[in-house]
Amino acid sequence: MELRAEFTTEPFRGEGDPPEHAVRAREAAAKAGLTVDFGPLGTTAHGDADAVLDALPEIARAALASGATRLTLQVSAGDAVVAPEAPPPTLHRLIHEVEAQLGAPLADLDRPGKQHAVRLLEERGAFAMRKAVVTIAAALGVTRFTVYNYLNREH
Incomplete structure (x- = not known):
């Protein structure tokens, strides 16, 4: 079974480079072998259910150790991998x-x-x-x- 973990870290900065805590959380997800989509409003990581569940503590540790004051997480099953569609x-x-x-x-x-x-x-x-x-x-x-x-x- 595939899982998708969507997470955001705060505090959020609107200008400049992404905050260190967001970068470190993304790196932890990638290091765990997950497919990662990094964006300014959050990060999505997906992969095998065991890989996703095993990676979540490391993602949280990386974000919090790098200055995050809040980590918001949503995990979903089923439509974890969505093929990109051609833009209109x-x-x-x-x-x-x-x-x-x-x-x-x-x-x-x-x-x-x-x-x-x-x-x-x-x-x-x-x-x-x-x-x-x-x-x-x-x-x-x-x-x-x-x-x-x-x-x-x-x-």
Whole structure:
């Protein structure tokens, strides 16, 4: 049986690099052989039930020893491994429109240009679409964490 463990560590910082406690928790999950998806709002680790259950104490120890003041955990069975779906074609269309408007591929823009592109995509409703952050981060050549930082910046 496969299990999925979703966890968040606090305190959360909105800007800059992810906090040390989040990085150490992710590393503990990866070291246990789990498949890890690391994001700014939490981490998902999945794998064989025994591997997930055995890794949870080490994940908690790593986070707390590195400064976490809270660890929130949810474990689920069944749909633990979800194959990524192709993003809707409309999201790609929006990305291409913004690239045309800005005159360059998103990945070639400087940081202020990428921040502007994220604002334009947000105004056009791109982030309401499934897999938007992952797809937009790939187009920009940045991490999902960076996209969330751009979204959280004041306009």
